[in-house]
Amino acid sequence: MRKPRARSLGFGLLAAGYVFAVFWVFTRSEPVVASRPVTIRIAHWQIEKGPPDGVDAVIRRYEELNPRVKVEQVLVPGRVYNQWMRTNLVGGTGADLIEYGVWLDGLTDIPARYFEPITDEMLRPNPYNRGTALEKVPWVQTFTDGLLNQRVNAPDPGQFYAATVTEVSERLFCNRDLLRKITGSDRPPRNFAELRALFQKVADYAARTGEPIYTLAGARDNAAWLMQYLMGGAMMQSSQRNDRHGTLSLYTWDEIGLYLEGRWSYRSPEAKAGLTMMREISMSMKPGFLQSLRDAATQEFLRGDAVFIFAGTWDGTSIRSLSTFPIDVLRFPQPTRDDPVMGPYFFGAFADGGGGTAMEFYLNKQSPHKAEAIDFLHFLTSVEGNQLFTDHSGWLPSVREVKVPADIEAYKTPLDCYSFGAEYMLMGSTVSEAIYRNLYLLTDTHGSVDQFVDAIEREMPAAARADLGKEVSNRAITVRPQDVRIVANAALGWRAPQDASLQVARERLESSQTQSEALMLQLGRQLAIAGPAR
Amino acid sequence: MSGVSAPLPQWRCWFGAGLCCVLLPLARAATPVSDGTTEAWQFMANQLPRDAYARLGRIKGAPTREQALASAVVAVDYQPVTQDRLHDAEAAFAQLAQGDDEVADAAAYMQARLYQVHFQQPDYIRAAALYRALAERHPASHWAQLGLVKLGLLELYTLPEPAAPADRIAAAMALLGRIHEEKLQRDLHLQIAHAGTFYEQPLDLVLAHLKEVDRIGGLVGQVPEDLAIELGELSLRAGHYADARKYFEIYLRDFTPNLRSVTVRRRLEDLAVLEAKAKEGRP
Numbered sequence A: 001m002r003k004p005r006a007r008s009l010g011f012g013l014l015a016a017g018y019v020f021a022v023f024w025v026f027t028r029s030e031p032v033v034a035s036r037p038v039t040i041r042i043a044h045w046q047i048e049k050g051p052p053d054g055v056d057a058v059i060r061r062y063e064e065l066n067p068r069v070k071v072e073q074v075l076v077p078g079r080v081y082n083q084w085m086r087t088n089l090v091g092g093t094g095a096d097l098i099e100y101g102v103w104l105d106g107l108t109d110i111p112a113r114y115f116e117p118i119t120d121e122m123l124r125p126n127p128y129n130r131g132t133a134l135e136k137v138p139w140v141q142t143f144t145d146g147l148l149n150q151r152v153n154a155p156d157p158g159q160f161y162a163a164t165v166t167e168v169s170e171r172l173f174c175n176r177d178l179l180r181k182i183t184g185s186d187r188p189p190r191n192f193a194e195l196r197a198l199f200q201k202v203a204d205y206a207a208r209t210g211e212p213i214y215t216l217a218g219a220r221d222n223a224a225w226l227m228q229y230l231m232g233g234a235m236m237q238s239s240q241r242n243d244r245h246g247t248l249s250l251y252t253w254d255e256i257g258l259y260l261e262g263r264w265s266y267r268s269p270e271a272k273a274g275l276t277m278m279r280e281i282s283m284s285m286k287p288g289f290l291q292s293l294r295d296a297a298t299q300e301f302l303r304g305d306a307v308f309i310f311a312g313t314w315d316g317t318s319i320r321s322l323s324t325f326p327i328d329v330l331r332f333p334q335p336t337r338d339d340p341v342m343g344p345y346f347f348g349a350f351a352d353g354g355g356g357t358a359m360e361f362y363l364n365k366q367s368p369h370k371a372e373a374i375d376f377l378h379f380l381t382s383v384e385g386n387q388l389f390t391d392h393s394g395w396l397p398s399v400r401e402v403k404v405p406a407d408i409e410a411y412k413t414p415l416d417c418y419s420f421g422a423e424y425m426l427m428g429s430t431v432s433e434a435i436y437r438n439l440y441l442l443t444d445t446h447g448s449v450d451q452f453v454d455a456i457e458r459e460m461p462a463a464a465r466a467d468l469g470k471e472v473s474n475r476a477i478t479v480r481p482q483d484v485r486i487v488a489n490a491a492l493g494w495r496a497p498q499d500a501s502l503q504v505a506r507e508r509l510e511s512s513q514t515q516s517e518a519l520m521l522q523l524g525r526q527l528a529i530a531g532p533a534r
Numbered sequence B: 001m002s003g004v005s006a007p008l009p010q011w012r013c014w015f016g017a018g019l020c021c022v023l024l025p026l027a028r029a030a031t032p033v034s035d036g037t038t039e040a041w042q043f044m045a046n047q048l049p050r051d052a053y054a055r056l057g058r059i060k061g062a063p064t065r066e067q068a069l070a071s072a073v074v075a076v077d078y079q080p081v082t083q084d085r086l087h088d089a090e091a092a093f094a095q096l097a098q099g100d101d102e103v104a105d106a107a108a109y110m111q112a113r114l115y116q117v118h119f120q121q122p123d124y125i126r127a128a129a130l131y132r133a134l135a136e137r138h139p140a141s142h143w144a145q146l147g148l149v150k151l152g153l154l155e156l157y158t159l160p161e162p163a164a165p166a167d168r169i170a171a172a173m174a175l176l177g178r179i180h181e182e183k184l185q186r187d188l189h190l191q192i193a194h195a196g197t198f199y200e201q202p203l204d205l206v207l208a209h210l211k212e213v214d215r216i217g218g219l220v221g222q223v224p225e226d227l228a229i230e231l232g233e234l235s236l237r238a239g240h241y242a243d244a245r246k247y248f249e250i251y252l253r254d255f256t257p258n259l260r261s262v263t264v265r266r267r268l269e270d271l272a273v274l275e276a277k278a279k280e281g282r283p
Helices: A002-027 A051-065 A078-090 A110-114 A148-153 A176-183 A192-209 A220-234 A236-241 A252-260 A269-282 A294-302 A313-322 A370-380 A383-393 A406-411 A429-438 A449-495 A500-530 B010-030 B037-045 B049-057 B065-075 B083-096 B102-118 B124-137 B142-157 B165-176 B182-198 B203-216 B223-238 B241-254 B259-280
Strands: A038-044 A069-075 A097-099 A170-175 A214-216 A306-312 A327-330 A361-364
Touching (some): A051 A069, A051 A370, A078 A110, A176 A306, A192 A269, A220 A269, A220 A294, A220 A429, A294 A313, A306 A313, A313 A406, A449 B037, A449 B065, A449 B102, A500 B142, B037 B049, B037 B065, B065 B102, B102 B124, B124 B142, B223 B259
Parallel strands (some): A038 A069, A214 A306
């Protein structure tokens, strides 16, 4: 009698164990081996409110569509981004897709060394746009600006290197309550003359009430954006005079080379007009603002200590979601033809942000999963993917046919203003450093336009040579490995003469290499003619 | 509808066997030879010189001329690139260039490239001499043709003689007649035009070259957009108003609108004023 009971107990325990195991497997456990064999990483520094949520939403949907692939978003703070990027790329541990900007200090060699062109892909339709109006449109033409900025900044003029995720501009964010409290009206200034009048009203209000209120929230970053904008506008006629190639725009290396040829300087009346306006605006910011970074300006504005903040739309989601007062988004009031400072050099309304697209992602040359990385980039910049990004980030889309939510419509730059590409601020990292180093002479209460001009003109000859020299080195970094690829494509063609794509690839490489090389030699000639700095 | 098929006639069997004998070698010939060299070239084409270097190292026996070329080429981009390694590569290129095949022409071209862009201290005169020698020896070779384009760049910007800008441009233009590959002609036309604006040469000379670039076409990246605007703007400055209008309108029609379109529209307004003045016979 004991034996059957023991057997029953054993079977019972076995059955219970089996049921528990089934329950555990279906409800709790994780697979011993990852269910997604491929993991790709996308790295960027946009850790403001918005973009991480936008990219997460895109990743979730992409992973639904692609069960093989896991996508990890790597968020790197801007303060350490440069070091992080270089260290990882040198060590071969960089993410598969990496955000990069041509203005990042000391990193101008990175694209040529570590990023791979995606020209062939750019010339074919984005597969994720199937069933949309962009189904048959080449990928590059699906972007609202046709990737203008990325083409202009590509290390190799005959190649495409990056895809962008958002459109950016700069706007004046206004604390409507504070404006009404000070002026008795909601009506913002419509031109620079009205803004000047407002400077005075705000100063009077602060003096009368003892409240530390300023017209504009100030920080080094915001001041730099403002100066770029003002100088671009003030120098418009000068830029056009110097456009000898007839491209109706100047590249950064054009600006530097033209400086070395003595065709413009900060002593020119146009430049001084732009600097005078910059100084005028600086006087309506908190003294010593150059010591702070953009977060401090945002906090100043959110505390209600400034009527406006001039910021990029990249700060828009943070500013609007954290504020306790109603915010209006305005375009910066522009000087008119009769402006006493800028009037003589007036060309027309100038661009506040350029309407270009940004947050550009590059393909890491060393990525072990290039096909999957490109595929994710396709989805991120498809109509569906970019709509998800826009809806979850509060940032503008970069792709045509994506619907822009009404609350960020004001971020868009309509085609109603001029831009000549030249900014006279971010021409190269050495020149920019020199400008930042001396900017206090322009914005400080005891400074002046002339003090700044004298100081910067002392440093510019050497700084411009250094930056032009870097341009030459960077072109060489691009050009040299192309020889290897050209011969390799030719040799593959000897073995498979029926494969026309090899000939196309070789011809394209040869052409883009010749363009880069010619530019490198031309810049070298400019440097040689300029001679050493005196 | 019989379920059993009749046996094949004997002639069909023989025919089938014969066909196999003929087609199999053909199929084999059509398949790329996989001796490791192809893979190495593929790695180089994909910017993976380290893998190419490793693959070439595994090839057994005496290297063929093509393998020797591949080994020298990969050394040019295998990091860290040292001057010693480049000099070794140059010796290999120089030896291979003695032959009379495509490998020889590619090697001769690469030898010139070392002097132009790879050595720490470029020697433009030596590079130019090597390009000229290659073009004399095998003028129809693709490598000689490409070398003439590179020689053109040296003439435009770096060679000590001729020194005057107009003479530099004339020297580069003289090379155009020796280049028969249209795409390479286009690339040199573009660079002659850009040198022309850089040296502020007559606009009609520049425009003639830009129009050739436009006629041949096929460029990608930023250049096509810049080209349309350059043709419009330089035509306007040269007083060729009809051409200016044509190219500005092509730009507005064919390219994604951006802020440069605003300036182009304004230039079309300026152009309308100039055209009206020209009609009235005013300067």
